[in-house]
Amino acid sequence: xxxxxxxxxxxxxxxxxxxxxxxxxxxxxxxxxxxxxxxxxxxxxxxxxxxxxxxxxxxxxxxxxxxxxxxxxxxxxxxxxxxxxxxxxxxxxxxxxxxxxxxxxxxxxxxxxxxxxxxxxxxxxxxxxxxxxxxxxxxxxxxxxxxxxxxxxxxxxxxxxxxxxxxxxxxxxxxxxxxxxxxxxxxxxxxxxxxxxxxxxxxxxxxxxxxxxxxxxxxxxxxxxxxxxxxxxxxxxxxxxxxxxxxxxxxxxxx
Numbered sequence: 001x002x003x004x005x006x007x008x009x010x011x012x013x014x015x016x017x018x019x020x021x022x023x024x025x026x027x028x029x030x031x032x033x034x035x036x037x038x039x040x041x042x043x044x045x046x047x048x049x050x051x052x053x054x055x056x057x058x059x060x061x062x063x064x065x066x067x068x069x070x071x072x073x074x075x076x077x078x079x080x081x082x083x084x085x086x087x088x089x090x091x092x093x094x095x096x097x098x099x100x101x102x103x104x105x106x107x108x109x110x111x112x113x114x115x116x117x118x119x120x121x122x123x124x125x126x127x128x129x130x131x132x133x134x135x136x137x138x139x140x141x142x143x144x145x146x147x148x149x150x151x152x153x154x155x156x157x158x159x160x161x162x163x164x165x166x167x168x169x170x171x172x173x174x175x176x177x178x179x180x181x182x183x184x185x186x187x188x189x190x191x192x193x194x195x196x197x198x199x200x201x202x203x204x205x206x207x208x209x210x211x212x213x214x215x216x217x218x219x220x221x222x223x224x225x226x227x228x229x230x231x232x233x234x235x236x237x238x239x240x241x242x243x244x245x246x247x248x249x250x251x252x253x254x255x
Contacts, residue, residue, distance in 0.1 A: 001043040001094050002115055002142075004036055005084060007077055007164075008047055008101035010054045014194050019101040020057050021199060023206040028104040028193065029058065031206070033067055038108040038215050041115040042097065048084045050074035076161045082152040090145050095119075098141040098164055102193045104202055107218045111140045114180045118142040125168050126178035133181045137191030138218065140180075141165050147175065190235055191221070197235040204231060 008019045008029050015021075019029045026034075029047070036045055046068045049055040055071065062069035070087055072080035085096065095118060099106055110128065118126035127141040128134050143165060151160075155167040168175050193199050208224055209216040225231055 001090075002041055002097060003044050003046060003085075003088065003090060003094060004039070004042045004097040004099060004111075005046045005048050005081060006032060006036070006099045006101055007049075007080065008055075008058050009050050009052070009074070010058065011050075011052060011074070012102075012194070015196060015199065018193050018199065020061070023104075023203045024210045027061060028202070029061060029101050030065065031104050032099065032101060032106055033065060035104075035106050035108055035215060036099065036111065039111050039115075040108075041112045041119075044068070044088075046070060046084060046088060048072060048080050050080070075158075078152055078155055078161045078164045078167075081164055082148060085145060085148060092144075092146050094145045095142050096145065096148060098143065100139070103137045103139060103191070104193060105135075105137050105191045105205065105218075105221065106140070107138050108215065109217060110134065110138055110180070114140045115142055117178050117180050121178055122176070123178035124175040125165060126180070127165075128180040130169070130177060130179040131181050132187035133183075133185045135186050135189035135191045135218070137189075137193075139192075143168070186222075189225075189232075190238060195235065195238055197238070201231060201234040204234070 010017050010019065012018050020027045033045060036042060047058065047062050048070045049058045050073065051071045052074050059069050059071065068088065070084040072083050081096065097111065097115065114126055114128055124147045125143045129139050151167040155161055160167040193202055205221060205224065209220055
């Protein structure tokens with residue numbers, strides 16, 4: 001089976017509570033869950049959050065939507081995934097799709113393509129981020145349960161516990177890796193939500209494209225941006241992957 005696990009918490013340092021901020025009347029996390037429900041290759045969606053009391057709104061949302069939720073360690077996200085896999089009785093033939101709750105434009109077609117590449121080639125780990133050609137915010141990773149178990153045992157750096165699959169990327173020679181890429185390089189576009197300006201952009205995209213009856217996809221967003229290029233200026237002052245950069249800097253401090 002394919003389990004999609006969305007990591008979500010309220011305690012963002014740059015934009016606290018972002019996963020529950022509303023656009024077109026629904027929290028961002030609910031939009032992510034809805035978009036992933038359109039994936040043809042996903043058997044079950046699980047939200048994994050931390051045990052901190054501030055995350056109760058996330059737990060309540062999952063209860064309302066009848067989505068399974070697991071609460072684990074606040075800082076050791078790798079442990080959170082591992083313990084969730086145990087709780088929901090995953091077996092060695094199962095794979096886990098990792099999605100982060102700062103990606104409210106996640107595209108179910110791209111997620112399905114990453115999963116298909118993973119399954120068709122019997123990879124240990126498959127993503128669309130080893131060689132980036134998709135916008136930041138459409139990130140998807142798939143890892144087999146045995147490999148998740150292995151990296152849970154081996155990952156020692158704080159950054160490798162916070163960023164679930166970083167141990168694999170730090171030791172690529174030990175794993176069979178797959179990467180989904182496209183012909184056009186769109187990696188310079190920032191569609192993730194880490195800052196106030198990111199949220200403003202996402203809100204405007206939803207207000208223009210959201211439809212209760214159908215889902216909008218990556219190409220629909222590009223058509224909107226092509227017709228409204230001023231939208232691109234809203235968050236163009238920020239770097240990509242700021243959270244990972246901060247974690248790596250903390251590793252150096254702790255050495």
